[in-house]
Amino acid sequence: MLPLMRLGFGEILIVLVVVLLIFGANKIPQLGDALGKGIKNFRKATGGGDDSIDVTPPRDEPEQIAGAQKTSAPQPQPTPAGSKKA
Numbered sequence: 001m002l003p004l005m006r007l008g009f010g011e012i013l014i015v016l017v018v019v020l021l022i023f024g025a026n027k028i029p030q031l032g033d034a035l036g037k038g039i040k041n042f043r044k045a046t047g048g049g050d051d052s053i054d055v056t057p058p059r060d061e062p063e064q065i066a067g068a069q070k071t072s073a074p075q076p077q078p079t080p081a082g083s084k085k086a
């Protein structure tokens with residue numbers, strides 16, 4: 001049975017230096033862009049949908065708005081039985 005592969009900071013640094021030496025500094029942004037597009041296309045193909053986020057607020061029904069306005073009206077406070085206002 002193979003042991004679990006755990007990469008530490010040193011191993012990741014070595015891999016990054018090797019990638020930099022092989023591809024060069026000018027090709028790395030192009031490789032990252034191609035990798036990102038590939039992942040995005042893979043998600044679309046597997047039915048993951050799009051990555052956009054819907055930020056529109058939900059619309060309340062008119063009945064809910066009217067009910068909320070009725071219940072939010074201030075209620076009159078009952079006066080204590082022993083005290084009278086002059």
